Amino acid sequence: MNIESYKLGEELDSFNYEEVQDGILAILNKGCSAVLDMTSCNYVSSTGLRVLLYSKKIAASKGLKFCLVGMNAEVKDIMNVTGFDSFFDFYNTMEECLSAINN
Amino acid sequence: MHRVDLFPTHEYQGLKLRPGRPYPFGATVVGNMVNFSVYSRYATDCTLVLFHNREEKPFIEIPFFKEFRLGNVFSMIIFNLDYENIEYGFRMDGPFQPEEGHRFDKSKILLDPYAKLIAGRDVWGQEPNWDSLYQYRARVVFDDFDWEDDLPLETPVNDLIIYEMHVRNFTCGSAANVKHPGTFAGIIEKIPYLKELGVNCVELMPIHEFDEFENSRCSPIDGRQLYNLWGYSNVGFFAPKAAYASSGRFGMQVDELKNLVKKLHANGIEVILDVVFNHTAEGNEQGPYISYRGIDNKTYYMLTPDGYYFNFSGCGNTLNCNNPNVRDMIVESLRYWVTDYHIDGFRFDLAAILGRDQNGNPMSNPPLLESLAHDPILGKTKLIAEAWDAGGLYQVGSFPSWGRWAEWNGKFRDSMRRFLKSDEQVLADVKERIIGSPDLYASQKRGIKASVNFVTAHDGFTLMDLVSYNSKHNEANGEDNRDGENHNNSWNCGWEGECDDAGINRLRHQQVKNAITLLMVSQGIPMVLSGDEMGNSQQGNNNAYCQDNEIAWLDWNNLKKNADIFRYFKQIIKFRRLHKVLRYDEHLSHSDYLGLGYPDFSWHGVKAWQPESGYNNLTAAFMLNGQYTVTESEGVPDDFIYVAMNMHWEMHGFELPQLPQGMAWHIFANTGMDAPEDIFEPGEEPIIDNQHEVLLGPRSIIILVGRKK
Structure with a gap:
């Protein structure tokens, strides 16, 4: 399976969501699974949560993966309390993620 | 096909606009547009005021042009608004003529009555900027929560076991041991506990946005700050309380509450909201302008x-x-909570007010109540009335119902409390309560399902305090102990308040078990007050509406301290859920109409089949015949259940009715015994040696199960 990663900046919200969404869709539209590198990200807004879930649903509709890597504890907590976490696979490192996808 | 009405027609200070759609009211996202719509019958002019999040000054104020008005509705569409980062309000112009009912003041920025997300009180107890021009700030909501296959559960109403709880009180206390105390997320962490207890419905005390600082002050006892903890004072009827969400500081309370409902549903637990449509947080003439007063005072009040x-x-x-427009708002609000939050039911605070006309007179067929009873979206939603108000209207048994409305049965509470304290004048009434209050609900054919039974609720003593205090102790509320109910029908078992007398404490535990037993073996929908299952105390405070501290918070250490009480609650709830014969929805016939040799229900006394045989009106027994639970289409016969109650202070023997051949009496519970002999595992009850008589100790209840040997 072809996999490409996309690196998020410090925040994912209404100011940059279009750019991020386009970037992820560009990967998926090539037929590649996408890994979102969130190691630098310390805030995801309501808009951002929807970018993640939308990406996951588009990936699933294409038979592809969309995984989240390196999410910090506070962002993970936000996903947890709002229930968005239940839709995703989380990995601590890119290696872990790639190995899980390839297996 | 592309729509042709997606282009701006106006521009105002750089924002692109077009006339909006009057309906629905509020702010609605449509593609890259947001439609704002607000109704006011008497306003002459309206301006939309937009802020960037949390900023004091608006970045733009847009008048509703003449072409943006239809009838009495102001509406406009704004294109390409970054709506995650805006807060909006309205300025309304119109007459200020209080004697005519008008209080328009265009210097005020007003909250949208239909606001679905409200910022401004995002973190509980965080002091707001009181000088801010706009305190409770409407935001535009994301309404695309992914529910997957969730829907309201539609549990048959007679199968419900309701747990009345408060979001903060439930998990703020010591030893709650949750990551997010006092929040929707905190409740999610306690779902395994709720399942262990066995309840299948939580009734949340008000979760609409309110201001915890309303009427805040210091306690005269210890100087601690007193808050509006309970929240019976609405700021908005469409928005959840932000500070009840751990993510409220990020404006994510909508998703967090929806996640709670989804998770509870996944565990078979329904959600009923306690809704307060009788008044708002704006108070009287001296109160603040929040929304309704400035939008259209004469319509809303x-x-x-x-x-x-x-x-x-x-x-x-x-x-x-x-008022037809306010009525519409209430219906819209309830539909919204059912549609968007999958809420299973509502309990209406001081619901008698909903049946008063615009001059305050009670109506015989109140249009609002009729609308709700027949509303298509609310068609399977539980509707429960607190059937009285503070103006003296008391409608328990007579609340206009159209076969849809249930009621908090205040008479159940009063009768059972008096019986528990050995009042010799109440047995006839107790008997009515046990069989689902036919005296109140049979004549209108409302059935047993109209009766929500309870012994304790948020108003009044907790169950442990009911058996520990003769009088209320509300001094900490700062009202010289004048507030709160004076007639509690409570008995302290011999000492006022906490004590270390083993005999008194044993009796208190026994009385708590008697109370939950009466509740769980009575026909009707039982409601348990959160914390009673662990013997929670409020130190005699019977009106802890302002005590955001250990007085009102559940002390989870009690789970261990009162382990026998928790175990008893758990088992008796399980017993009720196991036995259909305890959960009829229609009233019983008290006759052998199937020719089975036994009636569906029969009263007994200390002598079998002789209900009049007893002591001082303090003893009674009844038997339910499980064979009557079988319907033509389904089911296997339930067991016989026999309950003997002795509220006398002496021991009495009760002669047992004889069972059909091959069956024997087994003992499920005896509140007069110490744990673990007080209650057994449902379905595994031991057979009793003497099949002809049981002995009941003072102030105790025995439950027997008749089934095959």
């Missing part, structure tokens, strides 16, 4: 002929529930 506020709620004002 019941006013005296000279323009003052009627006060049937005891809270300063009364929502004008049977």
Whole structure:
């Protein structure tokens, strides 16, 4: 399976969501699974949560993966309390993620 | 096909606009547009005020042009708004003539009555900027939560076991041991506990946005800050309380509450909201402008002929529930909570007010109540009335129901409490309560399902305090102990308040078990007050509406301290859920109409089949025949269940009715025994040696199960 990663900046919200969404869709539209590198990200807004879930649903509709890597504890907590976490696979490192996808 | 009406027609200070759609009211996202719509019958002019999040000054104020008005509705569409980062309000112009009912003031920025997300009180107890021009700030909501296959559960109403709880009280206390105390997320962490207890419905005390700082002050006892903890004072009827969400500081309370409902549903637990449509947080003439007063005072409030506020709620004002437009707002609000939050039911605070006309007079067929009873979206939603108000209207048994409305049965509470304290004048009434209050609900054919039974609720003593205090102790509320109910029908078992007398404490535990037993073996929908299952105390405070501290918070250490009480609650709830014969929805016939040799229900006394045989009106017994639970289409016969109650202070023997051949009496519970002999595992009850008589100790209840040997 072809996999490409996309690196998020410090925040994912209404100011940059279009750019991020386009970037992820560009990967998926090539037929590649996408890994979102969130190691630098310390805030995801309501808009951002929807970018993640939308990406996951588009990936699933294409038979592809969309995984989240390196999410910090506070962002993970936000996903947890709002229930968005239940839709995703989380990995601590890119290696872990790639190995899980390839297996 | 592309729509041709997606282009701006106006531009105002750089924002692109077009006339909006009057309906729905509020702010609605449509593609890259947001439609703002607000109704006011008497306003002459309206301006939309937009802020960037949390900023004091608006970045733009847009007048509703003439072409943006239709009838009495102002509406406009704004294109390409970054709506995650804006807050909006309205300025309304119109007459200020209080004697005519009008209080327009265009210097005020007003909250949208239909706001679905409200910022401004995002973190509980965080002092707001009181100088801010706009305190409770409407935001535009994301309404695309992914529910997957969730829907309201539609549990048959007679199968419900309701747990009345408060979001903060439930998990703020010591030893709650949750990551997010006092929040929706905190409740999610306690779902395994709720399942272990066995309840299948939580009734959340108000979760609509309110201001915990309303009427805040210091306790005269210890100087601690007192808050509006309970929240019976609405700021908005469409928005969840932000500070009840751990993510409220990020404006994510909508998703967090929806996640709670989804998770509870996944565990078979319904959600009922306690809704307060009788008044708002704006108070009387001296109160603040939040929304309704400035949007359309004469529409939203019941006013005296000279323009003052009627006060049937005891809270300063009364929502004008049977004004057609207010009625629509209430219906819209309830539909919204069912549609968007998958809420299973509502308990209406001081619901008698909903049946008063615009002059405050009770109506025989109140249009609002009729609308709700027949509403298509609310068609399977539980509707429960607190069938009285603060203006003296008491409608328990007579609340207009159209076969849809249930009621908090206040008479159940009063009778059972008196029986528990050995009042010799109440047995006849107790018997009515046990069989689902046919005296109240049979004549209108409302059935047993109209009766929500309870011994304790948020108003009044907790169950442990009911058996520990003769009088209320509300000094910490700062009202010289004047607030709260004076007639509690409580008995302290021999000492006022906490004590270390083993005999008194044993009796208190026994009385708690008696109370939950009466509740769980009575026909009707039982409601348990959160914390009673662990013997929670409020130190005698019977009106802890302002005690955001250990007085009102559940002390989870009690789970261990009162382990026998928790175990008893758990088992008796399980017993009720196992036995259909305890959960009829229609009233019983008291006759052998199937020719089975036994009636569906029979009263007994200390002698079998002789209900009149007893002591001082303090002993009684009854038997339910499980064979009657079989319907033509389904089911296997339930067991026989026999309950003997001795509220006398002496021991009495009860002669047992004889069972059909091959069956024997097994003992499920005896509140007079110490744990673990007080209650057994449902389905595994031991057979009793003497099949002809049982001995009941003073103030105890025995439950027997008759089934095959």
